[in-house]
Amino acid sequence: MKKTKIGIIGSGFIADHHLYSYKLLPDVEIVGFCSILEDQAKKLMEKYDMNMELTKDYKEFFKKDMDAVSICLPNFLHKEVGMAALEAGKHVLIEKPLARNGEEGKALIDAAKKANKQIFYCENNIYAPAFKKVKQTIQEGAVGQIFMGRGKEQHSGPHSTWFYKKDMAGGGALVDLGIHDIALLVWFLGxxxxxxxxxxxxxxxNRDEFGECEVEDTAVGILYFENGAQVTIEESWNSPGGYQMLIEIHGTDGEIICDPTRMTPMIVYSEKGYGYAVEKASSTAGWTYPVPEEAWTFGYPQEIAHFVNCIKTGKKPLTDGEFGLKIVQIVDAMYKSAESGCLEEVNY
Incomplete structure (x- = not known):
């Protein structure tokens, strides 16, 4: 069995999910790991039994024999590192958002076309079992014509300084959390x-050890779809209690409510607390909603398996670079609206 050779660049939270997902696939070989954060990277290498040399220079890293690279880096590095990987002849998996803005995203798409390589846009929620069932239910005609919907994501805020800096992240809760909801809603409505x-x-x-918050920590918006549907989104970094996501779809013949983080198979009450419930939950005392098999529930292994299959077969991925570009272009229009105070058209 020929194995797909994968490199990982980055050593934070998302890199952990990618490594976990790759390790589930017998036809994948991790052949390289790149990070400038040596201590953090070594912990991941130990966790996943990666007996290899850590590379710090991504340009040297891309000289390795690899089929594809998972780019698990801050937003401001997506364009620079992504283009370098494509120019080095690698397929690229890029975590959301594709880039800080549409201009950077378009540069990545152009580089992929020039190199004749694929960009796999990592929008894990589209591969999550609960949301796949929502899509299937819509396709089977359960709700009729969709005329209204709602997307909501919230938690208490990211755990890295760069998220709070405008030049590094490109934006705040909207481009961090809202981009998930927008992608799902575009997919659902088709x-x-x-x-x-x-x-x-x-x-x-003031975000304590992370310094000043230069970007929005709260965003609300309305998406006006070409089929006439009006859909709201609500995004916040100010909500304690752990990661929460909610989708509502309202149609002429029915409605769907999907909440994988509160409609969990189990609810726990504990006076003293316990180990781990869900991402961003600072405590497990009181009533909590633990998410079983969190990575699987949120779609990470399914997403990675799909992308690896596309690399092997040459098939077009469900979420490619063009899809990622479309979503960031919608986000661009939303930031423009927030500045102007007016309705804004989306320029694709």
């Missing part, structure tokens, strides 16, 4: 967003 309205705010300007 048509484009024509116009948007958005308002943003900074509610907690």
């Amino acid at each position: 048509c484009d967003v024509e116009k948007v309205f958005c308002q943003t705010a900074i509610t907690i300007p």
